[in-house]
Amino acid sequence: MATTLHVRELTVDELTDAWNLGRHAFGFDPQPAPQATAVLPGLTRYGAFDHTGRLLGKAVDLHHEQWWSGRALPAADVGGVAVAPEARGRGVARALLTGLLRGAHERGAAISALFPTVTAPYRACGWDVAGVMRTVNLPTAALPRHRPAPHLTVRAGTPGDLPAVVALYERLARDRRGLLTRRGDLFDPRTTADTLPFDGLTLVEDHGHLVGYVSWDRGRGYRADAILTVHDVLATTADAARELIGVLASWHSVTPTLRLRLLDGDALTAHLPLEAVREHEQDPWMHRPVDVTRAVAARGWPAHVRGSVDFTLTDDLADWNTGTWRLAVADGDAQLTRVTADADLHLSVRGFALLYSGASTARSVADAGLLRATTGTDPRALDLLAAGGPAQLLDYF
Template sequence: MTYQVRLLGPEDQQLAWNLGSLAFGYHERPMPEGWASDSPGRRTVGVFDPAERLVAKAVDREQGQWFGGRVVPVSGVAGVATAAELRGRGLGRLVLTRLLHDARERGAVISTLFDTTPGPYRALGWEEVGALVYWTAPTRVLAEIRPDTTTTLRPATEADIPAVDEIYREVARTGTAMMERSGPAFGATPAQLLADYHGFTVAVDDTGTIVGYASWNRGPGYDASGTLTVHDLIGLTPEATRTLLAMLGGWASVAPTVLIRLGAADPAWSLLARGDAKPETTQPWMLRVVDASGAVAARGWPRHLTGEVDLELIDDVCPWNQGRHRLVLSGGNARLEPGGAGTVRLTPRGLAAWYAGAATPQQLRRSGFLTGGDADTDELLRTATAGPVPTLHDYF
């Protein structure tokens, strides 16, 4: 069978809805008026059979994620589906290989995605590097936290949203892989953002500066099922974090459970007993390096690290990455120069996990993703991407 791989046009949107809604289980709903898989910053790649039937698709989202203090251009992959009867015959590989090619052409240097299963993506060089976890905790354990007396809380207004965005960005900038919440994927106005939540609370210090916020939804009922879901809770100061958590505790009598999205190293953990919290949902996410030279140039690196390592990248899905490169690190920047002795060999999954700082060279060697090198190259590579645990708070 000869398949055609191309970007979807306006006339293909119903086909995209049909394939996606069946794969992800909302096919009972008719396609909403004006719905489109494609919008600014979103392109859908489709595979068509000779009868012009859409048999596989994948969406490339333009987004930025923070690595080493810089925003790296990313292809966020979503809505990947193959027609039920044709799964396991290479159409997923076909559509994703094309997506990677096109994403590189438009300037994306890495790709991330939330996987329902890692298998198809591992086969193409993505690796799981993190997970978005919602934790449940009994609200009464938060009721034990005392608010800070110099910090006040109030509902956010539209005028507060730029300050709120900056608070998020300050945390994202110093994290690994956190989303830059601007650009086409984040077009909501302040009014729309506030309307998305039952509560949007800001914490204000005694100088009148907003130093933290929480966005939350209050679920139905006031019996044992009552749940407060907290999407973001960010305090720039210990007082803000404490006071926002204490506010959640105030719901103990009517919402006995708090469901809260927290990264592994969130300062909120300094006020919670880990034994009180249980993971409720865990959504793993994966990373792939799309353009190795571009990805190395785009992220920030440790300013105090200088050195060189000769790499050999193995990559038959993105063949432009394939071959020998010298990694040169200096003064917070790095580049990949063609050539070198190919001392350390990395598979695409190894390169992905190393880039994210999700695994050390020694762990990669034990996984079979890195070969060659010695204690010195291991140390340089480990230090180069060591940093906060890769964290994403935005599902897509």
């Protein structure tokens, strides 16, 4: 049975129905949190309605920013996609995501990420898996004991320290790719809160200057099944990293297990016994461009990389991305410009997402059927789009 769908922003009177739709999809508690049915800055909620005005599906555009090699890109990160059981398989999610992308494009977003419960519908809409956010368990007793550095001070943090904590996170995140800036309407209230948004905050300072921190929730119990959940553990120096590891090691008698997410290749992981790490959870995340010209021009690029390549891009949901383009990279910047000549490389939007996020190579994208090259053309010319290395996320949304 064909269904006529109308996608638009939800009104405040429709938020309870949208929450109930999400409750049935994800198994939420019966009573909504206050923010679930209130108008909030920093996000746009979309609904898909049938011809009678019945809500069949909903999705949320989160107005995040992501760091990409020193520059903050406006993102339309997607959350809370849910479709009524009787309407599934009828194009509701596709219509929702099409409307969300169009609205995100109009407000200036460049890129989009999401955490899928199932990948196939999002791949059909142009997203593809760009990485995996790993949550790991680490035995507290396995942590090395370091002699405290005499020039460092360790103390408990307070809500007044949160701006400095955010600044340290930004110092480490800005030169990477994909990490949220943790700025804007969805994050600013946490920085100015009167209470900590977690059980505890431990700071490491060097003559009053913050060089490391760990934020944590204690959990329950103190026997073999007790877990200390670490939200962030970040350091800007090796000494600070060792100090934080010593703080975490001190929990060994009451919390045998640490649960945390690690930032690849940072100061802390250089001093952890990674052979003792065990996977707790893996959350694949997906990426796609909202606007390819913004996605290329607004991010940072490796200063040593230069070159150009022409390709034709196909994007069924965001037609403003479809066409033949010339990518030119030089001196830490890049541009996409439209060209009229035929291109020997034909790239799907999923292939663009995989290359842009550093998740794959042009040869592998071609092997997957997401990049087609005319006979005699080397697809590796599009490795230029992958310059910069892989992206990573540390925040679930």
